Amino acid sequence: MSMLENEKYKGDALLQKSYTVDFLTKKRTQNKGEIQMFYVEDDHDAIISKRIWECVQLEIKRRKKYLEEHGTNSYSHRPERNPFASKIICGDCNKVFARKGWRSSTGVDRKVWQCSERYKVKGVMGCTNRHVEEETLIKAYLMAWNALVENREDFMEQWTEQLQSNNLLEGYRAEKFIEYTDGAEPLTEMDTDFMLKTLDHIKVFEDGTLLVVFLDGTEIECKNEEE
Structure with missing residues (x-):
């Protein structure tokens, strides 16, 4: 489901989802609120329309509730x-x-x-x-x-x-x-x-x-x- 929930498909970008914790080893880890993230709308050409992407998110929630x-x-x-x-x-x-x-x-x-x-x-x-x-x-x-x-x-x-x-x-x-x-x-x-x-x-x-x-x-x- 993570692919379907990725905002990049509608042309947006969420920056700093992960960050470098050790610059010597270049080890990165998922950002769980340790540092600020930035949301950029219309960052690149969309693969699908924003409307369809939003519908997919609602459908994911609907199916979860159904299960x-x-x-x-x-x-x-x-x-x-x-x-x-x-x-x-x-x-x-x-x-x-x-x-x-x-x-x-x-x-x-x-x-x-x-x-x-x-x-x-x-x-x-x-x-x-x-x-x-x-x-x-x-x-x-x-x-x-x-x-x-x-x-x-x-x-x-x-x-x-x-x-x-x-x-x-x-x-x-x-x-x-x-x-x-x-x-x-x-x-x-x-x-x-x-x-x-x-x-x-x-x-x-x-x-x-x-x-x-x-x-x-x-x-x-x-x-x-x-x-």
Whole structure:
């Protein structure tokens, strides 16, 4: 993360982050307040805009809070293999669901998601929330996204207000969702890259309700009808 937080990418410079403690050996150490540092704006040509850099800082803070809130240490682990990792949240205990591989009595392999707190202590049941099939999660995401696209005009007021927000990340999200939904056709199959750009999380409740929460803050409720 340190690279993403480096102010040099937006064209600024923080001078004297480190300093020489021994001029004979030329040993340097990190400056933790021992000497004054100087911040210089527009020191050099930026690699990215200041707005994008500030959005990245807000996103780093948002993800850190997300990890703490849901009791996990990884925001996205191998998304190409497991795109829903850390994105399925328990509606009972607010912790993350984990993916399990189950095989039915007929030999059919299934991917299901179960609360990570269910058997945190071996042999002892913790959280009693239901499990959910991965196919159900995919259907819920597609249904929710298509509902957002089909009702785009109803969300435009919300996005327009967010564009004026003092929170740059909120404004950026609104801008992207306006772009994503402009002339968009309904999704008929899962697009992992697009899902990662739009989905914050899906919350699973015991009664079968699935709450799909998008990165712009929009929440759309779906019902899991599986047995």
